[in-house]
Amino acid sequence: MSYNMFLPQFYLAIAALLAVIDASSINMAVHKDYNDYKAVNNDHKNYMAVIDAGSSHTTVLLYQWETSEPPKEVTQCVTMDGGIDQFAEQPLGLWMYLEPCIQQVAMFVPATELSLCPIFLGATAGMRLLQRENPLAAREVMAVVEQVLQESGFLYQEGHARILTGREEGGYSWIAVNSLKGSFGDGFGETVGALDMGGASAQVAFQCQVDDPFLECDSASEDILEFDIYGRKYLVFSASNQCYGLKEAMHRFVVLIILENFEKNGGILTETLENPCLRANVSTKDDWLTEFPSKKSEIFNSRCTDLNQLVDAEFTNALANLDDEFIFQHVDGWNIEQCRNIIDNLIDDDCALVFDDSCFDLKTSVPSGGFLAMSSYFWEFGKLLNISQASMDEAAAKIEDLCNQNTEDVFGRETNCFEVMFIFEMITDGYRFDEETFGNLEFVEKVEGQEVAWPLGFVVNKA
Numbered sequence: 001m002s003y004n005m006f007l008p009q010f011y012l013a014i015a016a017l018l019a020v021i022d023a024s025s026i027n028m029a030v031h032k033d034y035n036d037y038k039a040v041n042n043d044h045k046n047y048m049a050v051i052d053a054g055s056s057h058t059t060v061l062l063y064q065w066e067t068s069e070p071p072k073e074v075t076q077c078v079t080m081d082g083g084i085d086q087f088a089e090q091p092l093g094l095w096m097y098l099e100p101c102i103q104q105v106a107m108f109v110p111a112t113e114l115s116l117c118p119i120f121l122g123a124t125a126g127m128r129l130l131q132r133e134n135p136l137a138a139r140e141v142m143a144v145v146e147q148v149l150q151e152s153g154f155l156y157q158e159g160h161a162r163i164l165t166g167r168e169e170g171g172y173s174w175i176a177v178n179s180l181k182g183s184f185g186d187g188f189g190e191t192v193g194a195l196d197m198g199g200a201s202a203q204v205a206f207q208c209q210v211d212d213p214f215l216e217c218d219s220a221s222e223d224i225l226e227f228d229i230y231g232r233k234y235l236v237f238s239a240s241n242q243c244y245g246l247k248e249a250m251h252r253f254v255v256l257i258i259l260e261n262f263e264k265n266g267g268i269l270t271e272t273l274e275n276p277c278l279r280a281n282v283s284t285k286d287d288w289l290t291e292f293p294s295k296k297s298e299i300f301n302s303r304c305t306d307l308n309q310l311v312d313a314e315f316t317n318a319l320a321n322l323d324d325e326f327i328f329q330h331v332d333g334w335n336i337e338q339c340r341n342i343i344d345n346l347i348d349d350d351c352a353l354v355f356d357d358s359c360f361d362l363k364t365s366v367p368s369g370g371f372l373a374m375s376s377y378f379w380e381f382g383k384l385l386n387i388s389q390a391s392m393d394e395a396a397a398k399i400e401d402l403c404n405q406n407t408e409d410v411f412g413r414e415t416n417c418f419e420v421m422f423i424f425e426m427i428t429d430g431y432r433f434d435e436e437t438f439g440n441l442e443f444v445e446k447v448e449g450q451e452v453a454w455p456l457g458f459v460v461n462k463a
Helices: 003-021 034-040 091-106 125-133 135-150 166-180 246-264 313-320 336-347 349-353 376-385 392-404 416-430 454-462
Strands: 028-030 046-053 058-065 072-079 119-123 161-163 193-197 201-207 224-229 232-242 272-275 329-332 371-375 441-443
Touching: 046 091, 046 454, 058 091, 058 454, 072 091, 091 135, 119 125, 119 135, 119 166, 119 454, 125 135, 125 161, 125 166, 125 232, 135 161, 166 193, 166 201, 166 224, 166 232, 166 371, 166 454, 193 376, 193 416, 224 454, 246 272, 246 313, 246 336, 246 416, 336 349, 336 392, 336 416, 371 376, 376 392, 376 416, 376 441, 392 416
Parallel strands: 046 119, 119 161, 193 371, 272 329, 371 441
Antiparallel strands: 028 072, 046 058, 058 072, 193 201, 201 232, 224 232
């Protein structure tokens, strides 16, 4: 047996052992007990596994449905140790990364059905960025992903693993929210729009109306997706903005404050960065919480932080002369107005004066109907502010309260104020929700007990 042939079996054996011994050892969370397996063990149910390979984590989900019922989530398993794009230089590491969760989820499929249960993987913004930066590395990552899925015991066919476009991701999120809201099928109601934000990109999707004066509602348009759901055709506008997920936006924000500090210090790069979105004494005792990026190589390791030729050459030269391991020290420079102004520069036309690519662009106005906002909109906005629905003024007041409270008494990440303010500006300045329409937004994690995420929409579309 050749060395290359031996590797997959070796990784499979180790991964299976890890899955049995201790899921927590690889930072993995399984959300249903194995005892629940018997509840789905019959011959009258259909199964499908979908892997959401995001920029900051990967989730393996299992769905089940009967002919007359919409798909429902059976279980999910999350690996929180970054996305699959991190394996660009060591793609074989994907065996250890993916296998444990896949095998945990496989326990919920009847043994006689596993080889008939299709498995799909959709890679999102992290891999979209890698595909643009290093197409060869992206192909190598996806090739190993295919090998893992082929050996998983599930039904894998060519094309089941691929990098989704941002529009596809937004479109599947739209299907997911409307499936859970009961907008499809007999006695269907009015559809709602979807806002989704991950670590590297943000999506908006809503049903296109033929009489919309601002939008060409034509399936031939690159911004329009056509879905046939339960026998009815839907035209959906879907747009994705790369670099406007929270992680990449935060990196861009740090670039702007480095530039601002450079100009303030008379054209000198210093180790100390006055950060207007950072307050002193923030308690960061939770392992899940984040900090502003500080290492040069970490800040400038993405196409999102590539600088364009309009940037002062003295600044770019000074950066080039810094070692990649150089560490910037973020210090309390708290100023809520300055914090907001720099965030605005990420979204408005000033973005193009600094960054080389992917500044915010939305080709139409957002309709005034209902919207469900998921993922980071829930976790880093709705949950942080303790709101599920609020007026624009109420949300703004909550942000002021959160950012101005005594930080010594607050258990939260140092990035809290940046996150809520960035999301608020995305909603109001980016998507142009105003005093009349902001209240139409619902910030949700689940609807009818099910998590709102694009994989559910993918399954509904397939089923």
